[in-house]
Amino acid sequence: MIVLGCNGFSRVSEFFSERLGATGINKHYLLGHDAAAALLIDGRLVAAVEEERLNREKKTTDFPTRAIDWCLREAGITFDDVDVFAFPWNWSPQILDEILNGIRTSPLPEAEQAELTGTMRDLFEQVVSHDAILADFEARTGHRPDPAKVRFVPHHLAHATTGYYLAGMKDSAFLVSDGRAERFSTLTGEIRDGRITVFDDTVTGSEFSMGTLFSAITRFLGFVPNNDEYKVMGLAGYTAPPTPNPFVDHLLTLHDDGRYTFAKPLRTDDVHSHDALFEEYFGPFEDTLEYKARVAAAAQQMLNVATAHQVSRLEKRTDLDHLLFEGGVALNCLNNTPLFEGSRFDDMQVSFGASDTGITIGAAAHAWLNDPGTGPAERLAASAPVTPYLGPAYDDAAIEEALAGFTGRVHATRLDDDELVEQVAKLLTKKVVVGWFEGRVEHGPRALGHRSILANPGFDDIKDIINTRVKHREPFRPFAPLVLEERAPEIFDMGRKTSSPYMTFVFPVRDAYKDRIPGAVHVDGTSRIQTLTDEGTPRLTALLRRFTALTDTPCLINTSFNVAGEPIVCTPTDALKCFMGTEIDYLVLGNHLVTKSELPDGR
Structure with a gap:
């Protein structure tokens, strides 16, 4: 069974801009942000990518044309092979009626009620209704899904299923809380054997x-x-x-x-x-x-x-x-x-897809879990926790083609894995900043070691260097440390947690280590950590082990490979542009160590 999940609307940004003034800094104050696509085949997540990584518009709301195209190409299939199309919204006529009744009974003046009622009707008819979503899909892809193959999953149920699926489908209680879904903002419940029970009296x-x-x-x-x-x-x-x-x-x-x-x-x-x-x-x-x-x-x-x-x-x-x-x-x-x-x-x-970046995964998983053909054996076969490295990858040929576009501006040396780890670990003993690009793009808002900027946290001023010279952002912003999972409780007071692979938890830094990793300690003495294992990120883990052996510093700073206002880099060319437009000192592109040609001695 093949399920395609997608989130994004062609006209939602334009609609909110025209009707609700969502422009300027308010441009993301709407639904449909974090457009993306995801593909499940027989319950296994084979591909997922956010549209922003491909269209280079941060938090884009646009229909995920590029993301859908990439997912299908990655799996070697076409729309005709897809059994179910899943959307993480269910704006039914009943939902619209409930929203309009809420407006009519609100304390708003009559004129404002009438205006808001008209706005919500138009939003429904033009953007979010079932018919509008399918028409948008056809207009942007040329394919009209058979209605029998379409599933509209309530937004919060997609969120809950995202967490359940990515955690290995273990029976769980859940709390979902966000800006708003179709009508609600938060709810609680349980998932047992893939079936969701919402505790209705907790809905807000x-x-x-x-x-x-x-x-x-x-x-x-x-x-x-x-x-x-x-x-x-x-x-x-x-x-x-x-x-x-x-x-x-x-x-x-x-x-x-x-x-x-x-x-x-x-x-x-x-x-x-x-x-x-x-x-x-x-x-x-x-x-x-x-x-x-x-x-x-x-x-x-x-x-x-x-x-x-x-x-x-x-x-x-x-x-x-x-x-x-x-x-x-x-x-x-x-x-x-x-x-x-x-x-x-x-x-x-808390999954790597906790925000709306992950709801396409949840919608697809919800459709698969609720299909009559999905039983205990099928769930068991697909029950392993899912890696966040789900997006496009680029081989040596693609990297070398991108490097050719920067001929004369960069110098690149190809190394084997051991040589690369050794050389980069030695570079990081100094006050330098390294762009790290390998494997498939990670999914979600955090850079988790495949599109990252790395630095030595042992320098007091490294945060200022990265914030001002590289990221071009506010000086108060902290940075997250990478740490080996087996050593994390020694360095951080993790309480009952034993791992934090997705930077979703913050822990106090133990006193003995605050002076050893000052660049990764926030002003309140805490750090938002990412724990590494040999199985999850083998080469990055090897780099951290070698760096620690050289410096006795047990962490590396990890921040997203981008500058303020731009999405995390996706392609080798994205990485090279960011590298050349900032004061990043070195760039790792797969097995290529890249420097700027103007540096003395090819450094």
Whole structure:
């Protein structure tokens, strides 16, 4: 059975721009972002890639034409071979009626109700309805899927299934929390034997969306909502939350059933609906680190309190010991460690596809799991945890072709694996920055060692060098360390966690190591780590082992191979352009060690 999952809409960005003013820094304040495609064959994920990696538009909402084409080519199939087309949205007429009834009963003035009602009708008919999605598919691909082969998976169920499938399909409780799905923003439930049970009384409407509220705070602080929330997380480490915290004490209300609400509901059609309230709480906006950090710390504490309340109720509703946390809010790694440590669950997993980058995987897996032909034997055969390295790879011929386009500007030497590891490990003993490009592109928002920038965390000023000379971004931004999984608990206080392969958890750095890896320690004494194993990333793990042997420094800095505002590099040419446009010192392209020709002695 072959299932193609896809997410993205040709007109959604244009529609939100024209009708709701979602332009400028608000351009991602909409649905359909993180367009992507994924392909399952007999339950095995054989290909998945985000459209942004191919069209080079960060967080693109566009229909994933390139991603679909690549997935089909990678598998050597055509549309005629696909058994099921899965979409991670289910905007049914009933959903539209419920949304419109909510508008009619809202306290909005009659004129605003009428305008918003018209907007939602047009959004449904032109962009997100079943007919609109299939028409969009046909217009962009030339293929009209047979309706009998189409599955529209509710957005949050796609999120839950993403976590379940990527973790190896172990029976699990789940919490899904994001900006909004068709109507809701968060829910909890269980997955047993591939079947989802939603605890209906825990469902929270989009007017009380923690994800949307955090995005509104991100925008208020001058950053791009639905894109720059990690900047708010970084700022939160610079100060303690205020006491009292107006977000917790005045805005947030916790309910006995595990839900939460806000004293002032969100206007999801108005990105500025809470700006006045934020200034009432914190005073007029000031473009200073102190002001932004105070708001960020307050927002972070609010998010922690709300999700801990949900999990506390969930653990009383289920006898399962494994927890999945999915949705955009699950990328708030500052929250994940205390959330797990404060629970009774034996383990908690946040997948590499937790945000909307992964919902095409979840939609495809949901369609496969709910097919009559998928039984226990089929699930068992496909039950191994899934690697994040799912996108395009480039062989020596492709790399050499890309290098030819930079003739005279770069010098490249081809090495075998052992030579490459040895030379790069020696280079990293110095204060240099290395672009690292190998294998298939990783899926999701984090660079996980196939499209990464590496550096030695033993230098106090290496963060400033990378932020200013390479990434072209704010100086307060922290960097994540790579660490061998077997050594991680020695260096970081990991509590009950034993691994963190996807940079989704943050841990305190043990005192004995803070001075040894200063470049990877945030101002609050923590690090968002990626644990490495020989099985998962063999050559990168070998590099870290050799680097540690040379320096007695047990970590390497790992940040995404891109500059601010651009997607992570995908092709060798992308990598070379980024290399030449920044002050990255060396570039590894597969087995080629590349330097800039202007460097003395070919360095």
